[in-house]
Amino acid sequence: GAGVSQTPSNKVTEKGKYVELRCDPISGHTALYWYRQSLGQGPEFLIYFQGTGAADDSGLPNDRFFAVRPEGSVSTLKIQRTERGDSAVYLCASRLSPSVYNEQFFGPGTRLTVL
Amino acid sequence: SQQGEEDPQALSIQEGENATMNCSYKTSINNLQWYRQNSGRGLVHLILIRSNEREKHSGRLRVTLDTSKKSSSLLITASRAADTASYFCATDLNTNAGKSTFGDGTTLTVKP
Numbered sequence: 001g002a003g004v005s006q007t008p009s010n011k012v013t014e015k016g017k018y019v020e021l022r023c024d025p026i027s028g029h030t031a032l033y034w035y036r037q038s039l040g041q042g043p044e045f046l047i048y049f050q051g052t053g054a055a056d057d058s059g060l061p062n063d064r065f066f067a068v069r070p071e072g073s074v075s076t077l078k079i080q081r082t083e084r085g086d087s088a089v090y091l092c093a094s095r096l097s098p099s100v101y102n103e104q105f106f107g108p109g110t111r112l113t114v115l
Numbered sequence: 116s117q118q119g120e121e122d123p124q125a126l127s128i129q130e131g132e133n134a135t136m137n138c139s140y141k142t143s144i145n146n147l148q149w150y151r152q153n154s155g156r157g158l159v160h161l162i163l164i165r166s167n168e169r170e171k172h173s174g175r176l177r178v179t180l181d182t183s184k185k186s187s188s189l190l191i192t193a194s195r196a197a198d199t200a201s202y203f204c205a206t207d208l209n210t211n212a213g214k215s216t217f218g219d220g221t222t223l224t225v226k227p
Binding site: 004033035040041042043044045048056089091093100101103104105106107108109 | 207
């Protein structure tokens with residue numbers, strides 16, 4: 001595709017529910033990143049994939065958060081037993097390869113609201 | 116906590132004026148990048164400066180890096196109303212991982 005796409009653009013759920021957020025990176029980009037951005041703050045790193053494997057998941061806040069990228073393209077961020085504090089914009093980004101000298105392209109984000 | 120901190124948190128100027136934003140960080144870095152974000156959604160990469168570079172230009176943008184002071188600045192010259200956005204610096208500790216650590220941003224308002 002032309003850019004990184006994320007679905008849904010908005011998600012409203014109730015506390016305790018399970019949600020899945022999807023990211024379609026730019027075709028051919030091997031590196032994929034998930035960030036979370038709370039209001040008035042900068043993006044916070046969650047996890048990054050090189051191909052199908054999670055190369056660094058040190059930013060995941062707890063075991064309620066999990067992400068997969070089974071075929072090395074589309075990725076899904078999964079949040080179990082959502083809490084109100086999970087409300088944020090979840091951003092996905094991709095790079096041709098993990099090197100920082102390759103530009104990082106961001107998607108428009110998914111705004112998650114947990115009631 | 117975030118690695119980078121931008122200063123000021125908010126900046127309001129008139130069209131045509133220059134805007135300067137600063138970023139300070141805590142640990143040694145390989146690279147520093149500046150991003151722009153409109154309306155709280157997707158970030159757009161503006162410029163990357165390597166740790167061995169001191170200054171870089173791109174159009175109306177000028178970025179400086181002072182590794183001894185662990186700080187960087189972004190200058191936007193001849194600002195336009197369309198420059199109104201939030202600006203973030205992001206640091207990379209590992210060149211081959213591409214994992215960025217962002218500051219909390221400067222919100223720039225350019226009045227027409």
